[in-house]
Amino acid sequence: MSVRENLEKVKARMVAAEARAGRPAGSVRLVAVSKTQPMEKIRAAYEAGQRLFGENYAQELRDKAEALKDLPDLALHFIGTLQKNKAKYVVPVAAMFEALDDLGLARELDKRAAAASRILPVLVEVNLGEEQKGGVRPDDLAGFLAALRGLPSMRVEGLMCIPPPCEDPESTRPFFRKVALLGREHGLGALSMGMSSDFEVAIEEGATLVRVGTAIFGERSYPAR
Numbered sequence: 001m002s003v004r005e006n007l008e009k010v011k012a013r014m015v016a017a018e019a020r021a022g023r024p025a026g027s028v029r030l031v032a033v034s035k036t037q038p039m040e041k042i043r044a045a046y047e048a049g050q051r052l053f054g055e056n057y058a059q060e061l062r063d064k065a066e067a068l069k070d071l072p073d074l075a076l077h078f079i080g081t082l083q084k085n086k087a088k089y090v091v092p093v094a095a096m097f098e099a100l101d102d103l104g105l106a107r108e109l110d111k112r113a114a115a116a117s118r119i120l121p122v123l124v125e126v127n128l129g130e131e132q133k134g135g136v137r138p139d140d141l142a143g144f145l146a147a148l149r150g151l152p153s154m155r156v157e158g159l160m161c162i163p164p165p166c167e168d169p170e171s172t173r174p175f176f177r178k179v180a181l182l183g184r185e186h187g188l189g190a191l192s193m194g195m196s197s198d199f200e201v202a203i204e205e206g207a208t209l210v211r212v213g214t215a216i217f218g219e220r221s222y223p224a225r
């Protein structure tokens with residue numbers, strides 16, 4: 001199957017999930033996760049109409065942004081974990097930073113955004129349980145959000161989550177529901193949740209962004225670092 005065909009299938013499944021949830025068709029944005037994927041596949045997705053892509057690694061994001069700068073309206077979200085010393089690669093090229101969970105990193109991103117004369121939209125990653133390394137625990141969320149409000153070049157738009165991997169998409173539904181509830185509690189509109197294995201469930205539970213890699217591009221060409 002071609003990237004175009006895969007993309008069309010994913011979009012059709014998104015529309016069906018939106019309908020089941022009583023949400024307008026096209027209301028959920030698709031982040032095509034292109035980490036480790038070659039340029040040709042990204043360009044194929046772009047030619048098929050996809051404009052928003054997700055990358056996990058700082059240098060890879062920077063290099064791809066440079067290599068793809070001929071494509072109008074291309075937007076790249078950084079969705080991985082980031083070491084502070086690599087913030088400089090990400091801030092100039094990322095349309096959004098999706099997985100913020102550390103105040104020291106937030107300060108560095110804010111400083112870099114100020115230096116680049118821009119406001120950086122971010123999502124805060126929520127930690128949903130012991131099995132998960134990253135993310136802010138629900139009890140710490142209010143304090144973390146309050147601290148971020150003091151950073152002038154950063155704008156918190158919502159929450160993101162990466163539930164523990166599991167075979168059955170239904171088993172992630174409670175996690176998505178919990179994140180949606182936290183979003184409402186904290187007055188945050190954007191929710192990035194759902195991947196290839198469970199994006200439909202995430203849409204039913206209120207995702208506004210889904211991050212889908214394998215279902216569009218196929219297996220990754222080398223394992224995630």
Ligand SMILES: *Cc1c(COP(=O)(O)O)cnc(C)c1O
Pocket residue numbers: 033035056079080162195196197211212213214215
């Ligand atoms: C790789 C990755 C995805 C995409 O995963 P697939 O299972 O290939 O759809 C989504 N979100 C994050 C944070 C990722 O690292």
